[in-house]
Amino acid sequence: MALREALTLLCSLAVVCSSGNHESCELKPGLFDSLTGDLKVAAECSDDSSLQWSSEQAAEVLIHMRNLTERLQKRQLKECQEAEPKMCQQPEAPSNGGLACVTASNKRYCKPICDSGYDFSFLRRSRLFEECGEQTNYRWSSLYVGGNRLAVCNKAALQISSRPSAYFTKDCLTTKSSSEQWNTTMEVLLKELKDEGVTGNPTYHCLLCGRP
Ligand SMILES: *[C@@H]1O[C@H](CO)[C@@H](O)[C@H](O)[C@H]1NC(C)=O
């Protein structure tokens, strides 16, 4: 039986395959491993001539990458939406950086962190966190007026506007992709909150990465 017929047969048996393109995803276990494996090889081949794609092919790759990037980023930004207190809107993660957030004593705390090579536009050495809770009328404290923007990360040769813990070793997604680095970032945040006298059992830990 031809592959296509086999797939069609499988799909007619399975309710999950109701839409046109759906089956190729459902029927591809290990897609994550093969995709990230191939992408890594392509991304890390430093000699551009070894990416022997025509300009047409390169454009097609860019289309699919753009689509996936947008969808994955959208989903990433939804990950912390359940956090309490619900009356606080989700703050905007800065481009070229991110926000590490937890909830404690009915308040949401978010610490802006810039990627390596970027720095905050305002001095914030004594202001590691922004917060949202009853005392702030469920709006975000911020050096920026109005809205949910907590920080801006600008390209900079020196990182001097905040404390060393407010910068990623590399970048937000690299930290997020490693459970060890994620854990370290959170542990540092929890210690800093404790040092500032924030009590209560922290919940809804979340690391949000901004758009690149
Ligand atoms: C990605 O592609 C799918 C399938 O073609 C399409 O439905 C979706 O709108 C695209 N999304 C973006 C963000 O381009």
Ligand SMILES: *[C@@H]1O[C@H](CO)[C@@H](O)[C@H](O)[C@H]1NC(C)=O
């Ligand atoms: C970090 O890892 C340690 C050891 O596995 C664990 O006890 C701790 O709860 C983790 N921290 C967070 C914030 O998840």
